[in-house]
Amino acid sequence: MTTCEIGTVIRLLRKRRGLTQEQLAVMAHITSSTLGRIERGQENFTFDVLKRIFDALDVPFAFDFR
Secondary structure (H helix, E strand, O other): OOHHHHHHHHHHHHHHOOOOHHHHHHHHOOOHHHHHHHHOOOOOOOHHHHHHHHHHOOOOOOOOOO
């Protein structure tokens, strides 16, 4: 997946849960501007940041190194 595709998934999951960018950002311990850039595919992110976002969304996060 590209960063743009991941951002789109995050946005869809956030909206399905009825969360604003600000609410999710607080839950994931990042800034809302960073989350906005991630959702638009304009921000590179670390594995840690991505995991915190998915944890805040209560979505299982698995990474396959194959």
